[in-house]
Amino acid sequence: NITAAVEKVDTFACGGIDQLTEKVPQLKEATPKLIENTKSSVNSYVTSITDYAASFSVSQVALKVIDASLDIVDGALSKVGSDEQGTVRTGFRKIHSTANSIRLTAVKKAGTEKAKKIEEASVIGALIEVSGLMDLLELFGFRLSKNETVYEDAHARVEALKSESEETEQVVVESESEETEPVVVDTQ
Secondary structure, three states: OHHHHHHHHHHHHHHHHHHHHHHOHHHHOOHHHHHHHHHHHHHHHHHHHHHHHHOOHHHHHHHHHHHHHHHHHHHHHHHHOOOOOOHHHHHHHHHHHHHHHHHHHHHHHHOOHHHHHHHHOOHHHHHHHHHOHHHHHHHOOOOOOEEEEEEEOOOEEEEEEEOOOOOOEEEEEEEOOOOOOOOOOOOO
């Protein structure tokens, strides 16, 4: 009786294994190859999920804040005298590089004008963009603009005020004169 029962269980188990390997052919492969394929598949899914989650505006701002923070930590490590090739510095740079690539991939995946504005803005500008404060300011007639130094010489520094709807206008912001405060020339 016991022998017959063991043979019946053995036949059932072998049949189950045969059915399983028919339905999942990867189980016939060698163990290292199966592990490598599983790692690759999991890595692909995790990357896709990460890119999707990072494509949202709030995530992009969070990644921008993290990037700025990592820049500060890297500067602090440099000032402290951390070894450039040391384990801490190398690991830190790998984390920073990964965060950067996730952020840039997310901007491409989002593909929106808002994502591009968040990427180009400073951390504060990105927070203003995501919060909707920029739209609210524009509703009341205010526009934020970027200043770009056009040229600087011994006598004056000229900046170009840029706005999205108007052409660039040059404004003198500092000038050597007898006055102690910089002279600002309004061109409007």
